[in-house]
Amino acid sequence: MTGQHLDHDHVIEMQRLTKTYGAGETAVHALAGVDLTIQRGDYVAIMGASGSGKSTLMNIIGCLDAGTRGRYLLDGIDVRRLVDRQLSLIRNRKIGFIFQSFNLIPRTSALRNVELPLAYAGLPADERRRRALAALDRVGLADRVHHSPAELSGGQQQRVAVARAIATEPVLLLADEPTGALDSRSTADVLQLFDQLAVEGRTVVVITHEDEVAHHAKRIIRMTDGLVVSDERQAGVDDPPPRWASAVVAS
Amino acid sequence: MGVGGGRLVNVREMLRFAWQGVTANKPRSALTTLGILIGVAAVIILVAVGTGSSKSVQDAISALGSNTLTVSASSTAAGGRGGVGGFLGAPGGGTEESTSQNATQTRTPELTMADAAAIATSDEAPDVLGVAPVVSASSVTATYEGASHSVGTFTGSTPAYLLIDNTSVAAGRSFTDSDYTNHARVALLGESVAEDLIGSDVEDLVGTSVSFNGLQFEVVGILESKGSTGPQDQDDRVIAPATAVQDTLSGYGALGSISVKAGSADTVEAATAQVEAILDARHGVTAADRDYSVSSASSILDAATSSNQTFTVLLGAVAAISLLVGGIGVMNIMLVTVTERTREIGIRKAIGARRGDIVGQFLVEAVLLSLFGGVVGVVVGLVGSRFEIVGVQPVVAPYSVFLAFGVSILIGLGFGLYPANRAAALRPIDALRYE
Numbered sequence A: 001m002t003g004q005h006l007d008h009d010h011v012i013e014m015q016r017l018t019k020t021y022g023a024g025e026t027a028v029h030a031l032a033g034v035d036l037t038i039q040r041g042d043y044v045a046i047m048g049a050s051g052s053g054k055s056t057l058m059n060i061i062g063c064l065d066a067g068t069r070g071r072y073l074l075d076g077i078d079v080r081r082l083v084d085r086q087l088s089l090i091r092n093r094k095i096g097f098i099f100q101s102f103n104l105i106p107r108t109s110a111l112r113n114v115e116l117p118l119a120y121a122g123l124p125a126d127e128r129r130r131r132a133l134a135a136l137d138r139v140g141l142a143d144r145v146h147h148s149p150a151e152l153s154g155g156q157q158q159r160v161a162v163a164r165a166i167a168t169e170p171v172l173l174l175a176d177e178p179t180g181a182l183d184s185r186s187t188a189d190v191l192q193l194f195d196q197l198a199v200e201g202r203t204v205v206v207i208t209h210e211d212e213v214a215h216h217a218k219r220i221i222r223m224t225d226g227l228v229v230s231d232e233r234q235a236g237v238d239d240p241p242p243r244w245a246s247a248v249v250a251s
Numbered sequence B: 001m002g003v004g005g006g007r008l009v010n011v012r013e014m015l016r017f018a019w020q021g022v023t024a025n026k027p028r029s030a031l032t033t034l035g036i037l038i039g040v041a042a043v044i045i046l047v048a049v050g051t052g053s054s055k056s057v058q059d060a061i062s063a064l065g066s067n068t069l070t071v072s073a074s075s076t077a078a079g080g081r082g083g084v085g086g087f088l089g090a091p092g093g094g095t096e097e098s099t100s101q102n103a104t105q106t107r108t109p110e111l112t113m114a115d116a117a118a119i120a121t122s123d124e125a126p127d128v129l130g131v132a133p134v135v136s137a138s139s140v141t142a143t144y145e146g147a148s149h150s151v152g153t154f155t156g157s158t159p160a161y162l163l164i165d166n167t168s169v170a171a172g173r174s175f176t177d178s179d180y181t182n183h184a185r186v187a188l189l190g191e192s193v194a195e196d197l198i199g200s201d202v203e204d205l206v207g208t209s210v211s212f213n214g215l216q217f218e219v220v221g222i223l224e225s226k227g228s229t230g231p232q233d234q235d236d237r238v239i240a241p242a243t244a245v246q247d248t249l250s251g252y253g254a255l256g257s258i259s260v261k262a263g264s265a266d267t268v269e270a271a272t273a274q275v276e277a278i279l280d281a282r283h284g285v286t287a288a289d290r291d292y293s294v295s296s297a298s299s300i301l302d303a304a305t306s307s308n309q310t311f312t313v314l315l316g317a318v319a320a321i322s323l324l325v326g327g328i329g330v331m332n333i334m335l336v337t338v339t340e341r342t343r344e345i346g347i348r349k350a351i352g353a354r355r356g357d358i359v360g361q362f363l364v365e366a367v368l369l370s371l372f373g374g375v376v377g378v379v380v381g382l383v384g385s386r387f388e389i390v391g392v393q394p395v396v397a398p399y400s401v402f403l404a405f406g407v408s409i410l411i412g413l414g415f416g417l418y419p420a421n422r423a424a425a426l427r428p429i430d431a432l433r434y435e
Helices: A054-061 A084-094 A110-120 A125-138 A154-167 A184-199 A242-250 B011-024 B026-063 B076-092 B096-104 B113-121 B160-164 B177-181 B191-198 B242-250 B265-283 B297-340 B342-350 B355-384 B398-425 B428-433
Strands: A010-021 A028-039 A043-048 A069-074 A095-098 A172-176 A204-208 A219-224 A227-233 B068-073 B128-137 B140-144 B147-151 B153-157 B169-172 B186-189 B209-212 B215-223 B237-241 B257-262 B292-296
Touching (some): A043 A054, A043 A184, A054 A172, A054 A204, A084 A110, A084 B355, A095 A154, A110 A154, A154 A172, A154 A184, A172 A184, B011 B355, B026 B297, B026 B355, B026 B398, B068 B265, B113 B128, B113 B257, B128 B160, B128 B242, B147 B191, B160 B257, B177 B242, B186 B191, B186 B209, B191 B215, B215 B237, B215 B242, B237 B242, B257 B265, B265 B292, B292 B297, B297 B355, B297 B398, B342 B428, B355 B398
Parallel strands (some): A095 A172, B153 B237, B186 B215
Antiparallel strands (some): A010 A069, B068 B292, B128 B153, B128 B257, B140 B209, B169 B215, B186 B237
16 A cells, blocks of 8 residues: 555545446446545445446445446555455444435334434444434434324434434445435435535535535536546635535525 | 455344345245154154053052052963972972972962962061952853843952052942852942943942843842043943852962952062062972062052153154154255245355355254244144043153254254255356356
């Protein structure tokens, strides 16, 4: 491991990353050599059509899958060297996932859902409860903590998922089409929440195909056929996200 | 690297996850539990039935009296003696009587009147109080004024037999020594025989004449009722003087057995040894090639106990199979559960659950199912054992309760392991994509 790559201001550092499914003539190159660096505090939208490789990229960034070749450092850690058990810990401590379909555990209260990653982190019950309540308060659901997912609207479920993602204080919030299953009003709510989290200095990566979502990000990366084809910055890493000012003025 | 260790979620949390899983589909969990419940209850009840029937047989045998010995010819030695008998028997023959018998009859193992007389008159048997030769007639049908009855046991003996057998006469009189020596055709009827012939007023039979296989016997008495031992009715019998029985029904062959009464339960072993010494000398045999056997109530008890143990083990084995089937039910349901909750497993893994967390959760869930089935099964088994089953009052064997309960938990562990491992082996990316 060469020292120069251990730059801790880079949450994600990816070099010539490839992902190939299958072998020989039927091989599919989902990622054809991606170079990507994401700084701490950045708010990045990764865009692309279906089949562009953005979901594969998201799985690899989230340590749910591993690349075929190339390097990937998450918060300075070379995750290719890690075994299954260590990857579980990385996912638990470093990453907060937000999914399109919310992925809350059914028949389980909002509070218990948010406590879940803290439980897997081995925190004691009272600490867990305190942090979960704080996270739910943070997303504006302090009055819904004992509701089960079935008793919450889509927007509320997604906010519970955001609370679950931020409860562990991860270095990276990773959202996969977070507004894909929401109506426009809930979409606005969730995007505003993302803006706020970005303002607080959290690193956010959103995978999306919607321009509306991407316009909230400080940086937009577009992918086609497993390659990054454009990388456009809309606001500085340390600046507030582009829609933040207008939202504040409007309210 | 700072991501090395980390411990699994605590047991309480795992129990909570598992409990949520169990209660998520209550009817299904209840039915799964039912399989284990039936298995555990069956083990407890069936072993209790086995133990109970063993106990009732023991009680019945003890009631026969612990100081009665029965000498019977052992057919197992017959083959062995046939070959070497003539060779061995001639020099050891002993008394005039037995040699003459040996000369006229081939050497099949048998007991004779002379054997009985030898035990009765010997000075070397101080612990023997009474001896009675027993002649048995088989397939005897009693008829009286049109009514007929197939007699269970037709015994010919001496008056001493009643004493040795702890039998007394309820109505009329016993037969006497003079009846015996005069070959008097008199008979004592068991209650079941008498009832079949005349109805409930059995005393009315005394003094009348009953025909056995067409031969007339005068009924002199009715025997006291002894009740039944399991399937065997002890009152289905007739006792008559052995001399008369040999004249009419059994012929003059070998004795069925010789009943011997020892002084007390404590002298049974001494009496056994004395009887064996006398008969060994008369038959020219040793302990190794004995052509008869002496059994006491305690030796019958031993044999009955061991056959009952086999019976109990068989019952337990059948029940154990149903417990095993219940365990397979648990595994089946856990596999379904894992498939159904693939997405949940994916979510848990995505947010940091380790392999051990997932294995633990599903294993605890399987154990909860079987544990619950085990607990309720023990209760059902204990309650069920309080009722009489096919005429046997079950006696709960404590070991069967612990065994069934322990096995039910082991079944949860054993049959839960495979589904739990399957759940844990799911790749989060595949599990999350599962619909």
